[in-house]
Amino acid sequence: MLHAAPTAAQKRAAFRAGLNSGKLQRFPGAFNPLSAKLIEREGFEGVYVSGAVLSADLGLPDIGLTTITEVAGRAQQIARVTALPALVDADTGFGEPMNAARTVQLLEDAGVAGMHLEDQVNPKRCGHLDGKDVVDRDVAVRRVSAAASARRDPDFVIAARTDAAGVHGLDDAIERAKAFADAGADLIFPEAMTGPEDFEKMRAAVDVPILANMTEFGKSKLLDAPTLESLGVNLVIYPVTLLRIAMHAAETALREIAGEGTQEGLLDRMQHRRDLYDLLDYPAYNTFDQNIFTFSV
Secondary structure, eight states: OOSSSOOOOHHHHHHHHHHTTSSOEEBBOOOHHHHHHHHHHTTOOEEEEOOOHHHHHHTTTTOOOOOOOHHHHHHHHHHHSSSSOOEEETTOSSSHHHHHHHHHHHHHTTTTTEEEEBBBOSSSTTSSSOOBBOOOOOHHHHHHHHHHHHHHSSSSEEEEEEEEGGGTOOHHHHHHHHHHHHHHOSEEOOOOOOOSSHHHHHHHHSSBBBBEEEEESSSSSOOOHHHHHHHTTOEEEEEEEEEHHHHHHHHHHHHHHHHHHGGGGGGGGGGHHHHHHHHHHHHHHHHHTTOOOOOOO
């Protein structure tokens, strides 16, 4: 009730244990706190806070227009309501290496379990769009090193994302991944891998856990969880899946209301009031103090 029971430190320890468990960790993207509660209820291992989703939620394209204040605020809202660890997209660190260091501490304060930092030129763009570019390797390494040195909780996970495969080829991405691991990254996020062979090569090259981004309509083949686990992937994110599903459903519903003049035909496709109240745990609030708040279904 109000806040999830586990502390931020406990969730970070659980995240690290999951990455080292040998079992694939599945982190669907939560587009708001309520969807994070649903992810937890359905038995996933963690939640992901996508920069692309936050940008879209604000009515903006994913081209580096959001601020660390906006990202930390949404991350805190999501982390507060779930017992699961949350991994947050921190883009390029919102500036130079010192900004990346500050980003780590702001996200630690927000209660999340980890963040990823990428090597794109700022302002960045979606990793599955053409025309992106990456900074020199030494600049990217300084970002990762600054982030790793800034954390106060040693269990806070620093993930390093490289977009180099789509710019300079997989070999450069592998070399960057190795350098990022040496600089203190706990998790490597190779963006826009095209298929199993790319993951196999990345897995063979680095000793730290690796992440797979299974985003739809992009450059990566969508691989199922057993396949990813067999390739040695430790964590998979589904960053925009829930938002895309929800927006499609909303679009369909609005068209029906506009055409039919009523939502009557949509009732069997809605979350029922009682299910929403169950997800929000209304009874716990009712029990807490009936003099303050009461309800009945």
